[in-house]
Amino acid sequence: MNLRRIIPGWCVAALIFAEPVPAVQSRELNVDQARTLVRALLKDGWAGLPGFKIVDYPNESRLDPWFPHYHVIHALYDNPGGSATVGHYAVDLATGEVWDWVGGIRYTSPALVLAQIQLRKQIGLRRTDSEKAEKVAPWCPQGSSPELLAIGHPRI
Secondary structure, three states, rough: HHHHHHHHHHHHHHHHHOOOOOOOOOOOHHHHHHHHHHHOOOOOOOOHOOOEEEEEOOHHHHHOOOOOOOOEEEEEEOOOOOOOOOEEEEOOOOOOOEEEOOOOOOOOOHHHHHHHHHHHHHHOHHHHHHHOOOOOOOOOOOHHHHEEHHHHHHHH
16 A cells, blocks of 8 residues: 555545635624614614614613524604604624514615625624525514515605
């Protein structure tokens, strides 16, 4: 048996059939990054409403059995005599998808897409991983398909 021929052959086979190892280990978004995504979503006009603010309770999000891997964020503004709610958002900490906390709507906007791309690179999430991500929020009825909502400008 000629080891000089066998060893290089095994090395080549190992390189051909080996699984690629990602350079960066994927991790979840942190609370500040989740807030950044909601601000990006609401950047076009909503964040300029009088008294606009984002309110969240990080510890409550982690304890909520419906949202163990989501961070729930509420956007509010000063609206005397009317509803102060802009929306309630659940950010998937694994993928950066932004969902309506109440319904099965997944949000998008040009600014949100750019922020998602940047943050996904920071956490080491490959595009194929985010494409495989849940397409229906876990709090939506089974068998439902989510609505994708491109958010627009507020009407004042």
